[in-house]
Amino acid sequence: MFDELDKTRSIFRKFEPLAARQSAVLSSGEQPFGLRFDDVQSATHGRVNGRDILLAGTNNYLGLTYSRPCLDAAHEAIDQHGTATTGSRLANGTYSIHEELEQDLADFFGLPSAVIFTTGYQANLAAISALAGKGDHLLIDADSHACIYDACRLSDAATIRFRHNSPEDLERRLSRLPSEGARLVVVEGLYSMLGDVAPLAEFVEVAHRHDAYLYVDEAHSVGCYGENGQGVAAAQGILDKVDFLSGTFSKSFASIGGFCVSRHADFDFIRLMSRPYLFTASGSPSNVAAAHAALRQIRSEPELRTSLWARANQLHEGLVRAGFEPASAPGPVIALPRPDQETAVRQWNELLEAGIYVNLAIPPATPHAMSLLRLSVSAAHTSDDIDKIINAFSRLR
Amino acid sequence: MDQTGKTAQIGQAQIVERIRTALAPFLPPDAVVTEDMKIGSDIEIDSVEVFDVVMELEDYYDISLPMEITSDIQTIGDLAKAVEQQINV
Numbered sequence: 001m002f003d004e005l006d007k008t009r010s011i012f013r014k015f016e017p018l019a020a021r022q023s024a025v026l027s028s029g030e031q032p033f034g035l036r037f038d039d040v041q042s043a044t045h046g047r048v049n050g051r052d053i054l055l056a057g058t059n060n061y062l063g064l065t066y067s068r069p070c071l072d073a074a075h076e077a078i079d080q081h082g083t084a085t086t087g088s089r090l091a092n093g094t095y096s097i098h099e100e101l102e103q104d105l106a107d108f109f110g111l112p113s114a115v116i117f118t119t120g121y122q123a124n125l126a127a128i129s130a131l132a133g134k135g136d137h138l139l140i141d142a143d144s145h146a147c148i149y150d151a152c153r154l155s156d157a158a159t160i161r162f163r164h165n166s167p168e169d170l171e172r173r174l175s176r177l178p179s180e181g182a183r184l185v186v187v188e189g190l191y192s193m194l195g196d197v198a199p200l201a202e203f204v205e206v207a208h209r210h211d212a213y214l215y216v217d218e219a220h221s222v223g224c225y226g227e228n229g230q231g232v233a234a235a236q237g238i239l240d241k242v243d244f245l246s247g248t249f250s251k252s253f254a255s256i257g258g259f260c261v262s263r264h265a266d267f268d269f270i271r272l273m274s275r276p277y278l279f280t281a282s283g284s285p286s287n288v289a290a291a292h293a294a295l296r297q298i299r300s301e302p303e304l305r306t307s308l309w310a311r312a313n314q315l316h317e318g319l320v321r322a323g324f325e326p327a328s329a330p331g332p333v334i335a336l337p338r339p340d341q342e343t344a345v346r347q348w349n350e351l352l353e354a355g356i357y358v359n360l361a362i363p364p365a366t367p368h369a370m371s372l373l374r375l376s377v378s379a380a381h382t383s384d385d386i387d388k389i390i391n392a393f394s395r396l397r
Numbered sequence: 398m399d400q401t402g403k404t405a406q407i408g409q410a411q412i413v414e415r416i417r418t419a420l421a422p423f424l425p426p427d428a429v430v431t432e433d434m435k436i437g438s439d440i441e442i443d444s445v446e447v448f449d450v451v452m453e454l455e456d457y458y459d460i461s462l463p464m465e466i467t468s469d470i471q472t473i474g475d476l477a478k479a480v481e482q483q484i485n486v
């Protein structure tokens with residue numbers, strides 16, 4: 001019967017523009033969105049269509065997905081606790097390993113409250129939607145990640161956007177708000193698309209001066225920034241002032257899951273009322289154990305950060321020498337704006353042909369409708385790997 | 398009208414004119430914008446550009462237009478009405 005529905009009632013009608021966009025991208029080669037890897041054999045190498053590919057777009061910043069401690073911890077956790085918890089944290093899904101990871105995260109950041117979630121996406125959804133309720137105001141950076149936007153939609157608070165990385169614009173918008181209700185400002189530490197860093201010290205000053213709390217998503221920066229790997233807030237010397245700091249286990253922590261820590265002990269109450277925390281199963285034992293092993297490595301192996309930054313500087317410098325203009329200063333994310341979508345798609349294919357995988361980012365997923373080739377650096381990249389990447393870029397047509 | 402647009406009576410027509418100005422950078426030079434036009438279909442701008450227009454209007458009129466209000470807006474007339482309501486709160 002569904003085939004007979006007239007076009008205006010077809011549930012799939014809204015996908016038509018997507019199909020057109022998809023075929024425009026596909027016409028120049030491989031499928032850049034959801035490319036199929038035959039397998040991924042290490043933090044830096046995989047195979048596509050039987051060919052060896054050097055991975056330069058996996059957010060595997062510390063390269064720990066194949067580290068011995070992470071592998072061992074994951075294997076052991078499966079043997080001891082099984083493959084899944086099959087339940088919510090509030091019911092049967094809280095094991096000792098979940099609580100131990102929370103305690104160590106609190107200790108790592110030196111903060112009283114730490115809650116882990118099943119994904120980083122859910123961490124933001126859970127924390128932001130629970131913290132900001134009816135009558136409150138959320139103020140979010142215009143370039144925020146989709147999960148921050150989704151969190152705002154789930155929240156009963158009014159959401160106001162301010163211009164990207166602009167404490168002045170935030171201040172203007174804060175000063176227009178009515179005096180009633182709580183205010184929560186949400187920013188990211190390192191922006192994942194362009195690789196730019198937020199001026200957190202200025203944001204926290206403006207926020208607190210206007211009686212607003214500051215929430216920082218450090219999904220891409222924990223493990224990479226700060227002397228101890230605590231992130232951009234720590235690097236800027238204001239970790240003790242940030243009210244809420246969230247992150248993910250899906251990047252530097254070589255697993256899947258997310259967390260939010262706070263200097264406010266009362267943050268723990270979200271466990272009793274936050275829907276994305278309550279109404280989903282807790283992280284699988286192997287994922288929780290791998291994230292915990294990665295946390296220990298982040299704390300005990302500062303050399304991981306040293307290599308990451310050495311490679312990031314090498315790559316940035318090499319790309320500049322090859323005539324490219326990265327969108328931001330050297331860092332774990334290096335984005336190269338391309339003149340238009342066609343060029344970006346074509347060059348993405350040329351790179352894959354040359355054995356290099358990077359991320360293709362095109363509108364509407366990018367700020368200012370940019371088309372980007374996005375690279376992420378890993379501590380597991382060798383100096384030769386980086387040279388190979390630079391070489392491939394310098395040969396692009 | 399003063400610099401912020403905060404005068405006693407700001408009518409729909411004035412606000413629509415202001416919306417035209419805010420939209421201009423995103424549209425072809427000869428584009429016609431009327432109150433009944435739908436944003437996104439009749440007026441071809443993407444959601445990111447809509448937000449830029451909203452922020453322009455917030456700054457010009459010194460108001461807050463929360464996303465929860467703007468996400469329900471379909472036409473230029475709806476947007477003008479939302480602005481008018483916020484000016485007069």
Ligand SMILES: Cc1ncc(COP(=O)(O)O)c(C=O)c1O
Pocket residue numbers: 119120121122124145147188192217219220248249250256257258
């Ligand atoms: C800024 C930001 N926050 C949160 C997330 C969500 O993380 P996860 O992959 O753990 O759901 C991501 C990852 O894509 C991100 O880039």
